[in-house]
Amino acid sequence: xxxxxxxxxxxxxxTFGDFTAVNAITFEVKAGEIFGFLGANxxxxxxxxxxxxxxxxxxxxxxxxxxxxxxxxxxxxxxNIGYMSxxxxxxxxxxxxxxxxxxxxxxxxxxxxxKEKRSELVAELGLGDIINELVxxxxxxxxxxxxxxxxxxxxxxIVFLDEPTGGVDPITRRQFWEMIYKTAxxxxxxxxxxxxxxxxxxxxxVSIMVDGKIEALDTPKKLKKxxxxxxMNDVFLKLARSPIDN
Amino acid sequence: MxxxxxxxxxxxxxxxxxxxxxxxxxxxxxxxxxxxxxxxFAITNEINNVDIAILDHSKDATTQEIIHKIAxxxxxxxxxxxxxxxxxxxxxxxxxxxxxxxxxxxxSKNLTKESNATIQIITDATDPNTANTIxxxxxxxxxxxxxxxxxxxxxxxxxxxxxxxxxxxELKSVFMFVPGVxxxxxxxxxxxxxxxSITREKELGTMEILLVSPLKPFQVIxxxxxxxxxxxxxxxxxxxxxxxxxxxxxxxxxxxLLGIESVLFIITSLSLGILISTxxxxxxxxxxxxxxGLMLPTILLSGFIFPISSMPLPLQVISNTIPAKWFIIILKxxxxxxxxxxxxxxxxxxxxxxxxxxxxLSIKKYxxxxx
Numbered sequence: 001x002x003x004x005x006x007x008x009x010x011x012x013x014x015t016f017g018d019f020t021a022v023n024a025i026t027f028e029v030k031a032g033e034i035f036g037f038l039g040a041n042x043x044x045x046x047x048x049x050x051x052x053x054x055x056x057x058x059x060x061x062x063x064x065x066x067x068x069x070x071x072x073x074x075x076x077x078x079x080n081i082g083y084m085s086x087x088x089x090x091x092x093x094x095x096x097x098x099x100x101x102x103x104x105x106x107x108x109x110x111x112x113x114x115k116e117k118r119s120e121l122v123a124e125l126g127l128g129d130i131i132n133e134l135v136x137x138x139x140x141x142x143x144x145x146x147x148x149x150x151x152x153x154x155x156x157x158i159v160f161l162d163e164p165t166g167g168v169d170p171i172t173r174r175q176f177w178e179m180i181y182k183t184a185x186x187x188x189x190x191x192x193x194x195x196x197x198x199x200x201x202x203x204x205x206v207s208i209m210v211d212g213k214i215e216a217l218d219t220p221k222k223l224k225k226x227x228x229x230x231x232m233n234d235v236f237l238k239l240a241r242s243p244i245d246n
Numbered sequence: 247m248x249x250x251x252x253x254x255x256x257x258x259x260x261x262x263x264x265x266x267x268x269x270x271x272x273x274x275x276x277x278x279x280x281x282x283x284x285x286x287f288a289i290t291n292e293i294n295n296v297d298i299a300i301l302d303h304s305k306d307a308t309t310q311e312i313i314h315k316i317a318x319x320x321x322x323x324x325x326x327x328x329x330x331x332x333x334x335x336x337x338x339x340x341x342x343x344x345x346x347x348x349x350x351x352x353x354s355k356n357l358t359k360e361s362n363a364t365i366q367i368i369t370d371a372t373d374p375n376t377a378n379t380i381x382x383x384x385x386x387x388x389x390x391x392x393x394x395x396x397x398x399x400x401x402x403x404x405x406x407x408x409x410x411x412x413x414x415x416e417l418k419s420v421f422m423f424v425p426g427v428x429x430x431x432x433x434x435x436x437x438x439x440x441x442x443s444i445t446r447e448k449e450l451g452t453m454e455i456l457l458v459s460p461l462k463p464f465q466v467i468x469x470x471x472x473x474x475x476x477x478x479x480x481x482x483x484x485x486x487x488x489x490x491x492x493x494x495x496x497x498x499x500x501x502x503l504l505g506i507e508s509v510l511f512i513i514t515s516l517s518l519g520i521l522i523s524t525x526x527x528x529x530x531x532x533x534x535x536x537x538x539g540l541m542l543p544t545i546l547l548s549g550f551i552f553p554i555s556s557m558p559l560p561l562q563v564i565s566n567t568i569p570a571k572w573f574i575i576i577l578k579x580x581x582x583x584x585x586x587x588x589x590x591x592x593x594x595x596x597x598x599x600x601x602x603x604x605x606x607l608s609i610k611k612y613x614x615x616x617x
Contacts, residue, residue: 089455
């Protein structure tokens with residue numbers, strides 16, 4: 001399993017009128033890898049990610065995700081991936097239990113499977129006391145862990161995380177990354193975008209997008225060597241030449 | 247099989263949203279009842295126990311009989327009898343008396359000999375609506391009386407005026423309001439509530455999650471819309487029941503046809519709601535577009551409050567594009583006139599065409615947005 005490419009992207013391009021949001025990007029992601037997808041705001045990461053998760057059709061190029069083509073088979077891609085957005089989008093007016101049941105349901109899990117998964121989550125995250133609380137009443141850190149777990153309910157091959165740690169405290173971020181490691185150890189590929197350069201250091205490999213193009217792609221260690229930088233933050237600054245906004 | 251289960255889960259979730267939000271609950275259930283009561287009881291052209299005065303110059307059997315008839319109707323109560331014309335102004339100025347009936351001299355004799363006698367009805371037109379209603383009511387009492395006496399007199403030359411108030415013989419204004427209120431409420435619930443509930447998912451970011459899931463976009467939309475179809479149907483039933491049992495409004499036509507047409511209009515409104523949600527990013531925008539772009543024209547131009555025939559021509563033309571106009575015609579036809587599909591197929595067809603148009607348009611806009 002490990003070593004096999006689960007995401008293969010070649011010259012993937014997306015244009016909106018005259019504007020090229022994503023300009024012929026090429027990369028591969030291996031199974032079980034934690035792949036960091038970096039870039040300043042407006043560099044095109046979100047657009048690229050939307051093409052990979054099957055909700056935006058590329059203008060040209062090719063891409064396979066979980067073995068399926070983004071042009072011809074986006075529906076099968078959707079079945080095999082999990083997605084968590086920066087908004088930790090769960091339903092605030094539903095309880096933890098109802099949220100789990102609902103999202104399990106739309107991925108077609110059987111009732112018994114949902115129940116099994118739920119007990120797993122209760123044990124793992126210590127949800128016992130809050131399982132019948134409305135999600136809206138939970139602290140942000142909880143919501144974030146919960147929505148990550150919900151994105152993994154249907155055991156996807158790849159999970160896409162769009163700035164998953166925006167706005168949470170360092171301790172929770174640390175805990176969250178422990179969850180990411182665990183997920184990757186279980187064989188799920190993690191594709192993560194982030195603004196935090198310290199998080200970039202945690203990734204197996206990192207790509208940095210500037211103005212729609214991938215300008216650098218390697219392990220954090222090699223990137224630092226290549227750019228003669230102390231940290232990923234310096235690497236990023238040298239590439240993007242503009243300060244990062246958080 | 248799996249699809250059906252997913253779908254039911256989706257609907258269940260939608261009902262959680264609705265029942266846990268006091269605001270939507272109020273709009274869904276409080277509003278229809280409040281509105282129909284408001285229009286039924288408060289905003290009404292009906293009159294009850296209006297004080298009138300009588301000036302009887304002839305004081306014969308016929309005038310006594312007519313006065314008796316008027317006094318015994320629940321619409322009027324005779325507050326005073328006056329003796330001559332000079333008192334009229336003073337009586338009106340006091341403000342209590344809204345109308346004065348004046349019988350000419352030799353009323354009975356004129357009626358039998360010349361089959362022509364006059365009653366003058368003077369109404370206080372500071373409130374033109376009431377004045378108009380009073381004169382209509384009085385006329386209808388007089389006509390009834392005239393018919394009665396004409397039964398006994400078998401003269402072939404007698405001319406009997408044949409004006410009859412049809413469809414709403416008692417001029418009950420609530421009967422005229424029910425179709426309008428029902429239209430507005432179905433529009434409000436179906437269009438506004440769906441557009442808000444869809445944009446809420448966009449605002450919260452859950453729409454994105456749903457679109458990334460194996461659910462197809464149209465499944466998401468149908469899942470959002472179905473609960474509101476149910477609730478709108480319940481609303482329509484509540485309104486019809488209130489009208490029948492509280493306002494004693496008879497539904498002349500087929501209840502089945504009424505149901506079918508209502509579902510059609512609900513679907514029209516829902517498709518409008520979906521269209522609005524594709525055009526707006528936030529709940530506020532959806533609400534503003536629904537209120538300003540839908541409710542206002544619906545209330546003003548559908549013929550609900552202002553008769554379309556008395557609008558300037560450009561507005562009359564515009565009113566044709568308002569779905570509510572056609573639905574009100576259909577409702578009035580079925581509820582008040584008791585007509586069948588034969589008489590309202592044209593309006594029905596227009597609604598069907600509008601619905602298809604809105605659905606096609608929203609599918610197109612949806613696709614563009616997904617790009």
